[in-house]
Amino acid sequence: MITPDVFKDALLTQDYETMRFAIATGFDVNTVWQLGRPSFLQIAQTMNDMESLRILYEAGAVPDTPWLENLFKDFSRGVIRTHDGSAHNPCLQPGIRDLTENFTVLSLEYERGICHFSRGMHTIEITLKPFILDGECVQTSIQADRIALPPSLDDLLGQRFIFPRNPDAGYIDASLYLRQAHNPVYISSILFKNFVHDKRQIEVVMQMMFDFEEEMIGFANEALTLEIALFLEGWE
Incomplete structure (x- = not known):
């Protein structure tokens, strides 16, 4: 069983595999790992670790800062932010299809x-x-x-x-x-x-x-x- 401290260490070391394993086995990313300390999301935000932030977003993390709320809105629209904070939309590339009318x-x-x-x-x-x-x-x-x-x-x-x-x-x-x-x-x-x-x-x-x-x-x-x-x- 992955504890909050182990998950925090995986977050700090960018051990994405352990983070995904913990989430897959039921770890709650909204758990408070220590009272009065930053949340997992806030730690990832401080590190500007977009991969960890996306993992937390997909696992149902609740944004607790305005910046995170805006980032999660970007994620929901498919906009990707890089480590320098810039954003790009992969669907602007040539050949991207619109499947709204004929999804399968x-x-x-x-x-x-x-x-x-x-x-x-x-x-x-x-x-x-x-x-x-x-x-x-x-x-x-x-x-x-x-x-x-x-x-x-x-x-x-x-x-x-x-x-x-x-x-x-x-x-x-x-x-x-x-x-x-x-x-x-x-x-x-x-x-x-x-x-x-x-x-x-x-x-x-x-x-x-x-x-x-x-x-x-x-x-x-x-x-x-x-x-x-x-x-x-x-x-x-």
Whole structure:
């Protein structure tokens, strides 16, 4: 269990993996780590650590300064602030599509995947190419935590692993943040195909179901078979 002091240390050392792990296992980012001391958000603001601030925002942190309120409004519109405080909108780049009228998971572009091994469990993050929805720029990703897999690549290659759905033991805790909601993503299987040594990537096929109806965001549930290469982090 991650304590407030451990989370504070992860914040100060910019240990984003520990921060994400703590949040995935139920840590409340609005916890007061010590009475009379700055909040986690205020610490990140003082450090001007935009990555930590975005992690805290996505975890439901409540802004407690006017600057943070404005920053969170930018985050909700897809505006990204860099470490020097400047802002840019990724949806101003050429080729960004407006999916307001014809949104489907098949029209999303799955740009980059990372598989990280930590504390005996795996996490997978799949970044989506920014897109426009409801007149706002959306920059989001599929975050999958608590994936029980063998630690050795030799035990993965050529194997398909089947996973139950929540709340059965062994399920993958995955979601897609969209329309101000963490929408469940049920990953039922992962097939590990080829390992690309020079790129430290493994090609996988994932069967998943996007549950948009639970949070009632206006889209129907959709199934997807996704083939993507995952960059490996934290593997021996």
